[in-house]
Structure formats: C-alpha cells, structure tokens
Amino acid sequence: MTEHHFPLAAVVGADSLKLALCLAAIDPAIGGVLIEGPRGMAKSTLARGLADLLDGGRFVTLPLGASEERIVGTLDLDAALGQGQARFSPGLLARADAGVLYVDEVNLLPDHLVDLLLDAAASGVNHVERDGISHRHAARFVLIGTMNVEEGELRPQLLDRFGLNLALDGQPQPVERAEIVRRRLAFDASPDAFVQRWQAEQQALATRCQSARQHLAAIALDDVSLGEISQRCFAAGVDGLRADLVWLRAARAHAAWRGAGAIEPVDIDAVEDFVLRHRRRQQAPQAPAATPPERPQAQQSEQPPQQGEGQWGELPAQVQAMGERRVPPRWTKKP
Template identity: 55%
Template sequence: MSTVQSAARVAFPFTALVGQPLLQRALLLVAIDPRIGGVLVSGPRGTAKSTAARALAAMLPEAPFVTLPLAASLEQLVGTLNVEDVLRDGQLRLAPGLVARAHNGVLYVDEVNLLPDALVDALLDVAASGINTVERDGISQQHAARFALVGTMNPEEGELRPQLLDRFGLSVLLGNPSDPQQRQEILRTRLAFDEDPQALTAAHAAQLRQLADTVAAARAALPRLAWPDAVLQHAAALALAAGVDGMRADLVMLRAARALAALEGRDAVSTQDVDAVAELALAHRRTVEPSTNRTAPSANDNSGPRSDKPPAPAATPSSEGDWGALPPQPTPTTRVLSTGAWPAKKA
C-alpha cells in the first residue's frame, strides 16, 4: 500500500491537532451530548475543519462517519417508508437515510451554507432532538438518531440565514494562524502524518484511548449532573446581555456547561463552566457586542485618545452657510416648450 493510500485510510489523530483548542473543545462537547445541537465551524480554506471532524469520529470507538452530500435529497437524508410493501405483504418497512447511518457517530456537512434550507432545517431538528420522524402518505415512523453534527462553511461563499444559524448549538470561527512558530508546528505535524500516518497515530494511541474513555465516562455521568439556581441565573444573564432572541442560547449554554463539567470529571455544574462555553453558544447569536453596549462615550470615558486642546466650539449658522458652500443665489427659470420626445403643447 502506498503512502498516499495509507494516509487516505487513516484519520489524522485528534490529539495531534495543533492550535485549535476551542474547536477541539466544541467537538468533544457535542460528542458527549448531541442534544447540544451540533457545532458550526466557519473559516477559510485549509484550517483543518474537515480534518478535525474526521479525527473526532476516528477517536470514538465504532463511531460511523457519514458525509452529507450537497446534492442529497430530503428522502436520502431522513429516509422514507416503503408503503408499497404494505400492499404486497402487509409489512411497513423503513428505508433508512443518512441520519440513521450516523447514529452514535458523526454526521459531517461540508459547505452547509450551500445546502437547501429545507435540508438544513430537517437536519438540525433531528440533531437537537435525537429522534428522526419519517412520514409518508399519512403514515409515520420514528427511530433514534443521536449523532455529533459538524457543519463547516467558508464565509466567502455565503452565509446561513439567521433562522438556521441560530439552530446550530455551538459555533467556532477559525482564522489563519499568524504565529510563525505555530505554523511551523502545524507543518511539521502534517508532514509527519503524510510521510507515515501509522507512526503518528501510534505515537498518539495512548492519548486517544484515554480521551475516548473520558468521553464515554462523561456521557454516562450526564444524568447525574444538575444545574444549580446560580448557574441558571448566570446563563440567563449572559444571554440577555448578548441580546439573543428566544431561549435556545440559554439551553445550549447549560447543556454545554454540563458536558464540560462531565468531561473534566466534576460532580456539579458551576458558573465557571458556563463562562467557559458561553462564547461558543453566543458568538453566532449575539446582537449586542460587549464593546458597544454604550451608544456614546460618557464624560468619564477614558478609553479613547485624549487631547489637551479645548474642544472646538459648536458650529453656528452663518450667512456663509456650511464650510465650502456658496451662499444661495437666485436663478431664473424658463418654460420648456418641448424636450424633443413629445410634440410641444399648443398655447
């Protein structure tokens, strides 16, 4: 097997990702609690968006990795019912879709901003509820569909509608690494993987196993963790300060905070957990920026540049008008008899 074929079959180790701690945290949180509603990863080309999603699925034991193509139909996504079988042998059979195949794994949607709105809406419904409902000709059937939804997009190719953007639980905005040392480390790790993917994976095998066990333990611990009143109050206050619409941001923050507490082995959710995940839940929903809460600077505002010169007097109306303007001049008008397009009207 050639090195290229080997690299194509071996996923990049999740623990070998460089310079993406926020993305790694968001992916782990949705893997622990898929009801968070998935994570939207936005950034330019070549920032390891798809690499991180595949690495997450490869780390989780027996977790399928399913990709949703842009040309998929709604039936391919959610499945359909073979009603014809009822007429033939009395059995109602479900033809499962991609959400059924992704159960207990990762459903990856590249360029989610280019998907039809109907597909995105249906996908986010299933991701948040964990249950897929298939309907046809008045007959419906449900099945479990719990998966970590990862949607990626390049903002240069278009944005998601605000209604769909809000449906994603968490969001991460990636940028091009600007630190030379970090870029060198990224290059060194990627080149090592391309040269010998098995060697790099083996070097991270112990960390991957430990992290997978931690995720499994966190999933089991979720039902035992509650949200104290102080945590509920803190999440609500952060959502109000961000000016978000509805209650989805509050709920996402609370679920993500609980997943973080479980991931780090704590037996209670704290306000610090809420603070740690708040920006992941609020960044794509925020309508009030923290730095623009004031519409105008106050007299005690020292944030701007200062000058020892006294302020200029306010402009007052004068006969000369505004700066650079000429005083008004009377201009006589003449009657236009014809513009050439229509014949002149007779007097």
C-alpha cells in the first residue's frame, strides 16, 4: 500500500512558508529552513509535502535521541567481525540524500549534532573519519528544522547557520481554521481520493520547482545585487557575512522560481525577511537618563536644618563652660 503525504499544494495559507521551502528545494546550498511555531501547526505536514516535489522524494525524520553514529554512519560491525573488513554502514544523512531531512524540535538536540547537520546541509557532502574507515558520500538534502521557542532557544551561532527562518501564526482566522480542519478530515477519510483531487496543482508545483532548479545555474550572482544586499545587511547590523551569501543565493532561487533570467529588486525584496529575521540585531536607541538639576548649596547660616532632619533627636550644640552645669534650653525643671 502506497503511503500518501498531504500535498503541499493543498495546505491552506502559509504562502510565505511554502515559498521558503520551495526556494530551499531549488537551491539546497541556501542552508535549510528553520520553522518556529507552537505545536499543532502542521509543520511536519509541510515538510512531508515538500519531499514529494523533489526528484528523490525521500523524507527522513531525525529522532531526538539519535546518536552521532546513527546520523553520519559508522563501521559495519557484521562485516568487521564476520569478514574482517572495514566497511561503512550508512547513516541518516546518506538516506536523506536527494530528499528532505526533517528535525523536529531541533532546539532540543545537542549543539554538536546541530552543527554537524548544518555542515552537511551547506556542503552537500558527509565525510566520515572514524573507527578505522574513511568514507565520503553525497548528502544533498533539504534540511528543515522546527522549534517552539517556549521550550528553549538555539544559540545565536547555530541560529545564524540556518539559511532561512520563518514563524507560523498560531492564531489563523476562523474561516481559515475551518478550511484547514475540513481538508485534514477529507485526507484522513480517503487519502487516495484527496491526493487525486489535488494532483494537478501538486504536479504544477513540482514542475515549477524542477524547472527552476534546471534554470538556476544560468542566473548570475551579479555585483549589483550583491552590493544592494551588502548595504542592507550592514544597515541591519548582522554579524558575519553568511547573511549576504544566503540572501544572494535565495534571491537567485527566487528569480529562477519566477522564470526570470537575472536577479531583480523584486527577488531581493521577496526573501529579505526570510534571511534577516533571525540575524537582524535589535538596536532600539535608548534615550539617555534624565539628569536631575543640581540643587544649589545653600549657606548653613541662610537655611538652618529643620526639625526632624539629620539624626533623630539631635540637638544643637551648646557652649559649655568648665565647671558650670548648663541646662539645655529646651529642658525645663519641674517645680
């Protein structure tokens, strides 16, 4: 029995996210997509729908408890013990080649594993040097990570390494919510019929992505576009140069998505928020604290201390003669 994924073309709304996913599929070197949002917002549904648009069509989920060996691959113990051969046993990165690698709650993974995934996603290659083996294989996949910021955040160094970043609206409008539920119920009731119903739209989306991938190399990464992008990155106060490179690649992918022959201002504008959302520094100017006006120092003779100022119960000093007992002026003797 064929397992059907909910078609990406049938997803209600989320147009910006669908565009970002398609751009990452057109050029995986963009570095993947990080989706933020609460649970129950169909993040995994969108990721699975994207896999159907790729040539390989593979969808690989990375479980939270996965070890480094399971991800990158390791020594085949059966071959080593039974045949005395050092043979490579592929991991999840090899399985995800030409498909989608989906990491739910990526912010809960150990930092070194997130770093490893981002390295492979950016380079398209997995290189393993361990256990007496040296192996290199293609790992050209679209990395999609999801996270709920209420459960923890990624370090800025790792956040920056995701190419694109978007946040899903956790409160869609009532009409949109009803349509989302309606389509989900129709898919659950009869996946075959639902997929058939959306086949034309899904096929058109897949054809457009494939055409854009083939057209991508013909679009120049020109200096004019780079100059504009670098100016905007500088104005946004982003650290490093990764934003400039990702933005230029994403703008080129958008131009290919439109079927254009060159990067144009509309392409630069279309991907700006995807690139800068997680990199832009919030530098709201702070007004200097108001300095209270200096109080003039009054002469002691002009403004004598009032009663109750200074130490409690303190009385003015009185001149006393030696051998003479004086009664303080405020005290009176009882008759």
